[in-house]
Amino acid sequence: MSHPQDLSLREQAAAIASGALNPAELLDATFARIEERDGALNSVVVRFPDEAREMLAEAPRGPLYGVPVLVKDMFRLPWYAPHDGAPGVAAPPGESAVYRRLRDAGAVIAGITQCHYWGAGSTGHVSAWGPCGNPWNPAHCAGGSSGGSASAVGARLAAAAVGTDGGGSVRLPSAYCGVTGLKVTFGAIDGEGYTHGFSDMGAIGPICRDAADARLFGEVLTGQALTRGDGGPLRVGVIRDPWWTDLDPEIERACDDALDAAGWQRVELSLAAAEHQQAAALVCLTVQSLPMISAEELAEADPILRALTKFELTLTPAIVHQAARVRSLLRRAVADAFTRCDVLAWPTVPAPAPPIENPTVELPSGRAPADPGNLRQTGLGNLTGIPGISVPVGLHSSGLPMALQLQAAWGDDGRLFDAAEHLEQATGREFVDAAPEPAAAQSSRS
């Protein structure tokens, strides 16, 4: 057998269940691989060898019995206080709902993954844990804010990791790292013990190598069967403006080719108030997060984050009200769109992962910070509450992954797995089975 972390999540679970794989040996091999490969990535920032072995000793024979998984630095665990990527403690130790789901499924939590400072960025280069590298090139960003989860899965350190998504934070790093990440319908995964559970923008989600693994992990996290149907005969809504504009040409072509390969019927649509969705997403994220940041935390924060937070403090009540009205318009417009199509599709990110040293991207409109374009591509899902999945669709000439985002109506999360699996089959699984060279993961960040 190859290294057990080269097996998929479902293969690991099946091998343990059949007796072909010893879960204690899998756990040891997982820690060894993290030790071997994570030095240049910095994706697994806290490791739990003792607690993981205790979990394994008490694990029930659930669907993930004995399988090591990773959790973002935003969840309470009985032995761990989450930090949100900041120096201070964001919440005390305790049992989050995600912890209980994993424990009851028999999974073993092997460690905590890196998180962008306060979860407030899409690059992952700012964090009290230090920046997180991309498994395809550690000098480039893993993304954020669930960058550690996506990087660890992409580097084959674990087959599954939990992420959270308040403005794209599952989908964006998944796209950067060439893995599959789902933001569930708002509330589909219980947010108790999730440090941003106060927000009506944030959702939790599975990050895995492919759609079948993400479905399995998603079913564990939601506690529901995520139905398996035919992802072939779908009507795909394509909204050119703004989501197919100002894109890296290779990404636009890869996503277009993926839709062609899938053979889905395309429906050209427009969306009321779409031109204001990026600003509305920024405002809604801001007004919900700012009250949670104390003056003391702000004074001690990363200097760039501190300045950006002060910029956000100048937003006026008038713009907050406008954002709420745009949000309502968008929710209605999206509901109407889903009477004409089954899923919406556009690129998850406008450009490949930027360098850690200079997290800007080159777009047709010019060089720009990565965050605004990323939020433009993913904010709609958070404003409306609909589920979205990022699926790998190729490698850029830079050697970094490219990804397509599919979004479905509220509660239709299972359809996204159907669509993603169909797309994987239509492209010969070329992009989900692609793995970065371990040498890349071991190289220095320079």
Added chain:
Amino acid sequence: MRASLHVLGYDVDETEIAVMRVADGVYGPQLRALVAADLSGVWAEPDMDPSRAPSARFPAGIE
């Protein structure tokens, strides 16, 4: 910007002002367009539940 933050009890240094100017250059035009958007007659959805589609009755004013 400096004055409005002072009212809120925050001081800003020159480095922060420089970062805020960059942020305003990136996000400012869209934020100002949002403020200026004519949304008269559009109501924010009361008791919005992002886990489900909006009620058919909201938002008003877009028919």
